[in-house]
Amino acid sequence: MTETDVLIVGGGLAGLSAARGLRGKKKYLLVEKEARIGGLASSVSRNGFTFDYSGHLLHLHWKETGDLILRLLKNNHFKLKRNAWIHLAGVEVPYPFQANLYGLPEKIKSECVSGFLAAYNNSHKPYALGHTQKSPEVFSRWTRRVFGEGISKYFMLPYNAKLWQYPLDRLTADWCAPFVPMPEPREVLEAAYARKKRAMGYNPVFYYPERDGIQALPDALAAGLKDIHTGCQLESLDIKNKTAFIRRLGAVKYKSLINTMPLKYFAGLIKSPPDGLRKLSARLRHNSVHVLNLGVKGTSSKKHWTYFPEREFLFYRAGIATNFSRNLAPKGRDSLYIETATDGGKLDHAAAEKNIFRGLVKGGIIKRESDIVEKLWLDIPCAYVIYDADRNKALPAILSLLKARGIRSIGRYGAWKYSFMEESVKEGLETARELLIAG
Numbered sequence: 001m002t003e004t005d006v007l008i009v010g011g012g013l014a015g016l017s018a019a020r021g022l023r024g025k026k027k028y029l030l031v032e033k034e035a036r037i038g039g040l041a042s043s044v045s046r047n048g049f050t051f052d053y054s055g056h057l058l059h060l061h062w063k064e065t066g067d068l069i070l071r072l073l074k075n076n077h078f079k080l081k082r083n084a085w086i087h088l089a090g091v092e093v094p095y096p097f098q099a100n101l102y103g104l105p106e107k108i109k110s111e112c113v114s115g116f117l118a119a120y121n122n123s124h125k126p127y128a129l130g131h132t133q134k135s136p137e138v139f140s141r142w143t144r145r146v147f148g149e150g151i152s153k154y155f156m157l158p159y160n161a162k163l164w165q166y167p168l169d170r171l172t173a174d175w176c177a178p179f180v181p182m183p184e185p186r187e188v189l190e191a192a193y194a195r196k197k198r199a200m201g202y203n204p205v206f207y208y209p210e211r212d213g214i215q216a217l218p219d220a221l222a223a224g225l226k227d228i229h230t231g232c233q234l235e236s237l238d239i240k241n242k243t244a245f246i247r248r249l250g251a252v253k254y255k256s257l258i259n260t261m262p263l264k265y266f267a268g269l270i271k272s273p274p275d276g277l278r279k280l281s282a283r284l285r286h287n288s289v290h291v292l293n294l295g296v297k298g299t300s301s302k303k304h305w306t307y308f309p310e311r312e313f314l315f316y317r318a319g320i321a322t323n324f325s326r327n328l329a330p331k332g333r334d335s336l337y338i339e340t341a342t343d344g345g346k347l348d349h350a351a352a353e354k355n356i357f358r359g360l361v362k363g364g365i366i367k368r369e370s371d372i373v374e375k376l377w378l379d380i381p382c383a384y385v386i387y388d389a390d391r392n393k394a395l396p397a398i399l400s401l402l403k404a405r406g407i408r409s410i411g412r413y414g415a416w417k418y419s420f421m422e423e424s425v426k427e428g429l430e431t432a433r434e435l436l437i438a439g
């Protein structure tokens with residue numbers, strides 16, 4: 001039987017970073033079910049195009065991980081200033097909506113401004129997250145309290161309904177703080193009545209690899225790492241005897257385990273699970289995102305991506321990947337990614353395409369359908385984890401049941417949260433450090 005100190009499940013950024021942190025200090029073995037490493041931060045090559053699982057842009061927030069990521073990429077990166085827009089009522093305004101109301105039709109603008117001011121005056125702490133006894137405030141209430149009726153009606157509610165595919169009066173707002181920009185009244189007013197484009201939010205500047213798509217990052221993280229096994233899926237786990245059963249490797253005995261695969265499904269692989277684990281993990285929910293990547297005859301737009309809150313568009317966002325790097329497509333061609341969400345169910349690709357192509361022409365992303373020269377669907381079955389009262393109750397209990405049995409569950413899906421690439425790298429390194437300290 002194979003033996004190791006640390007078994008790492010998943011070769012995405014969290015798993016690879018954990019392996020990197022342990023390298024040369026502790027015996028580890030990383031198993032990845034796919035034939036390649038990278039997880040969601042992977043890229044697929046097709047006839048001269050390089051497609052990601054939707055836009056994967058590096059916004060860096062911490063010195064250690066930011067420096068590491070840029071050092072690993074060497075000179076293979078561009079630094080870009082976000083150029084993101086919202087398509088609404090036949091016009092486009094810059095992102096974030098709430099801080100860029102200038103170009104909207106007058107009626108919509110005045111509803112948004114007056115609603116915002118009324119909300120601001122009504123709520124003595126508008127930006128704080130309210131809690132009931134049981135759970136954080138729900139999104140539909142939070143957005144009305146913070147942004148008012150107009151901004152909620154035209155953007156926050158329809159856009160988030162499309163993205164999350166979950167009732168907004170059950171979705172809690174505890175994921176919002178880092179991701180939803182919150183301007184002050186002065187900023188909202190200035191940007192509504194004088195054209196003053198505001199760059200707010202978590203990603204006004206970001207990095208992207210010059211070559212090879214986002215796959216360049218996991219490839220650089222993995223360089224020089226041994227004991228990475230692709231095509232090796234964790235199939236079941238005996239946590240009492242600390243033995244994992246891995247496709248193509250067989251039984252692997254471990255002392256500690258770092259999990260980065262989706263927590264809900266990881267829990268389902270445990271034989272004779274601790275009391276309550278199955279029931280708790282059944283309370284975790286997620287949506288699915290279906291990314292239609294397109295190669296097209298050149299577009300003239302310099303935009304990075306556009307949000308589409310209106311229901312007539314099936315997709316919630318459409319991006320032009322070649323505006324991150326021209327190297328993602330052959331000369332004279334552009335590469336687009338179009339994101340549509342479902343509530344965890346499958347999407348009928350053929351039916352969706354008809355609606356999407358019509359929407360892309362109407363939304364001004366392409367001139368005509370015949371400009372499309374390449375097409376690749378990439379589905380993300382577990383894409384955004386749902387924040388609700390069930391998650392709030394179940395998650396801490398699941399993580400502590402696992403930790404008591406030598407299992408640390410980390411990363412976007414292991415820790416079951418809304419997070420970004422750098423955070424997975426950070427958690428992988430920190431978890432490795434914790435295990436080294438524990439001895």
Ligand SMILES: Cc1cc2nc3c(=O)[nH]c(=O)nc-3n(C[C@H](O)[C@H](O)[C@H](O)COP(=O)(O)OP(=O)(O)OC[C@H]3O[C@@H](n4cnc5c(N)ncnc54)[C@H](O)[C@@H]3O)c2cc1C
Pocket residue numbers: 009010011012013014015031032033034037038039040041053054055056057058059232233234235260261262289339380383384410411412413414419420421422424
């Ligand atoms: C639509 C979308 C857009 C995004 N855009 C951005 C962005 O612009 N910028 C940003 O910073 N972040 C973005 N993210 C988030 C980013 O993708 C993640 O934070 C990061 O890639 C997660 O890395 P991870 O290692 O935690 O998880 P993952 O990448 O999911 O890695 C987990 C790994 O586990 C493997 N696995 C699963 N089951 C098993 C099994 N049974 N046995 C073995 N292996 C298994 C999987 O194949 C996978 O490789 C986006 C996410 C989505 C869904």
